[in-house]
Amino acid sequence: MKVAVLVFPGSNCDWDCVHAAEQTIEGAVVDRVWHTTDTLEGYDLIMIPGGFSYGDYLRSGAIARFAPVMQAVAKAAAEGVYVLGICNGFQILTEAGLLPGALRRNTGLKFRCHSSQLHVANADTAFTSGYAAGEVIDIPIAHGEGNYYCDDAVLEQLKARNQIVFTYTDNPNGSVADIAGVINEQGNVLGMMPHPERAVNSLLRNEDGIRLFTSIMKAWRERHAIVG
Template sequence: MKFAVIVFPGSNCDIDMFHAIKDELGEDVSYVWHDETSLEGFDAILLPGGFSYGDYLRSGAIARFSPIMKAVEEAAAAGKPILGVCNGFQVLLEAGLLPGAMRRNSKLTFICKQTELEVKQGDTMFTQSYEEGESITIPVAHGDGNYYCDEETLKNLQANNQIVFTYKEDINGSIANIAGITNKKGNVLGMMPHPERAVDELLGSADGLKLFQSIVKHWREQHAITS
């Protein structure tokens, strides 16, 4: 399976993401610069954290207009797994690939710490290696991680089982303690916590590795069916 790590000006978690896939997961991975226009040959797309374009205007607001985003949108429409972490989540929101928006953390401070999450959905292509209801430890590092959506959107997220991860405590003011959501199709996941920083016990937790293993497991199952 081949992964693409999209690199925007200001990305700073791209190396962490590359390491997680190459050295911990053992899969093929390449960096793709933001001004490329094709993602042909890639099976999964990863948008890492950082401060794309310096977070000017709003976090992710400029990156969503990068040339590569048209290819990301096409990959999403084709059903390929798309994972946006932290700033990557913000880019997916700005691009309209996920509903809602990000606001400043409720206490207006940058948060960087290990965080306990609950796996709300265990049957997605990103979570099938977890148990539903499982508590996992994944670090966060963000200043604009306060997820917001209107009441109707929240009801739709809940009704369609799109809320995949929630914080076990209110760390940033996110509505319904949401830490990660998918699109209706279930192939685009955005999350503020950093699973790529939780792939080895030396980092304080290896709970994030299961997310990447889930992607590979799902892809292999689908590939076996269609081949």
């Protein structure tokens, strides 16, 4: 399975994503891909890491979405390639219109950096099949602008289509409906503020993120009928 981890000027979780993918996805070949690249042919999973792309100038993710590589992400997403946006990656995906809604400044104005308990609201996705529905997992957050917003009509749609994948048990940022992560209608693009790539190693005393990556591997293997 080939994995691309995008790197923008100001990304700072790219190596964490590389290590997480290498450690959790058996046989993964992981490349860091610079933002000026205009093709992502051949990749099975595209990860958009956390950080502060372009210094978060104007709005988080607003400038990154116009980087050449984002055209390639849109194309790959339309073709069904798995796309996982974490933190700044989630902000970029909403700015790019690949996911609904927007991320605003946390209501408390504080940069929140700590572990957070998440409900797995939808365990029936390519990213969450390894979890049980309603299971509570511990995935750390680290953001100042993770306050998810969408209007009531979009929220109703998200609920009706089961696109809310993770919710906070204790809302840290004011997100509408406690939303921590949403998936697109096709089910191949997931954006989430918490950092599963920081929860894949017993040395860090948190392995709750591992199953997110193994779920993707399982979905990919099923798609390609790989037994093993």
